[in-house]
Amino acid sequence: xxxxxxxxxxxxxxxxxxxxxxxxxxxxxxxxxxxxxxxxxxxxxxxxxxxxxxxxxxxxxxxxxxxxxxxxxxxxxxxxxxxxxxxxxxxxxxxxxxxxxxxxxxxxxxxxxxxxx
Amino acid sequence: xxxxxxxxxxxxxxxxxxxxxxxxxxxxxxxxxxxxxxxxxxxxxxxxxxxxxxxxxxxxxxxxxxxxxxxxxxxxxxxxxxxxxxxxxxxxxxxxxxxxxxxxxxxxxx
Numbered sequence: 001x002x003x004x005x006x007x008x009x010x011x012x013x014x015x016x017x018x019x020x021x022x023x024x025x026x027x028x029x030x031x032x033x034x035x036x037x038x039x040x041x042x043x044x045x046x047x048x049x050x051x052x053x054x055x056x057x058x059x060x061x062x063x064x065x066x067x068x069x070x071x072x073x074x075x076x077x078x079x080x081x082x083x084x085x086x087x088x089x090x091x092x093x094x095x096x097x098x099x100x101x102x103x104x105x106x107x108x109x110x111x112x113x114x115x116x117x
Numbered sequence: 118x119x120x121x122x123x124x125x126x127x128x129x130x131x132x133x134x135x136x137x138x139x140x141x142x143x144x145x146x147x148x149x150x151x152x153x154x155x156x157x158x159x160x161x162x163x164x165x166x167x168x169x170x171x172x173x174x175x176x177x178x179x180x181x182x183x184x185x186x187x188x189x190x191x192x193x194x195x196x197x198x199x200x201x202x203x204x205x206x207x208x209x210x211x212x213x214x215x216x217x218x219x220x221x222x223x224x225x226x227x
Contacts, residue, residue, distance in 0.1 A: 049214075
């Protein structure tokens with residue numbers, strides 16, 4: 001299957017700083033990528049849908065100024081957690097769909113464990 | 118909107134026995150139903166999926182059944198092995214958006 005690479009896998013940052021998480025589709029082009037947040041022992045919660053070359057669509061309750069998404073190319077989307085606070089500590093996961101394929105399958109990255117201290 | 122319910126939340130089975138996880142959905146327009154396996158600290162991995170025009174699909178020890186009339190679908194794992202221990206999520210998709218179940222923690226007892 002197609003590969004989605006997410007980086008970093010783990011990051012620890014100080015409160016008030018910003019953290020950038022990258023999501024790359026390695027062997028396919030993705031016009032749409034999705035960003036999820038997952039709390040311990042819970043399901044994935046969709047934060048936003050990232051569209052190449054346009055603004056991201058945020059889910060209700062997700063602060064767009066807090067979680068900045070940039071999808072500048074067909075293979076890269078980034079999520080920046082700005083002015084991070086301990087309550088932003090979570091597992092962040094991206095997924096992508098193959099723009100040129102016929103499959104509806106979503107391919108997931110490995111996830112990023114963010115800890116804000 | 119779509120709502121997906123998943124049961125049970127935890128399932129413990131003896132190694133070698135079968136495991137069944139069930140999901141129901143509410144939106145009849147949903148047309149794609151994937152199952153994901155998530156190991157601790159990792160992203161979800163697709164293990165099997167089914168589309169609304171198919172009633173059953175099998176891949177070695179894993180099978181999925183779909184009842185469109187009743188709006189429910191199930192994951193069946195036969196001859197369970199220790200490496201099957203993980204959290205399993207079902208999802209229903211409409212217009213390329215996935216709605217997730219709450220997850221099932223599957224424990225395989227030796």
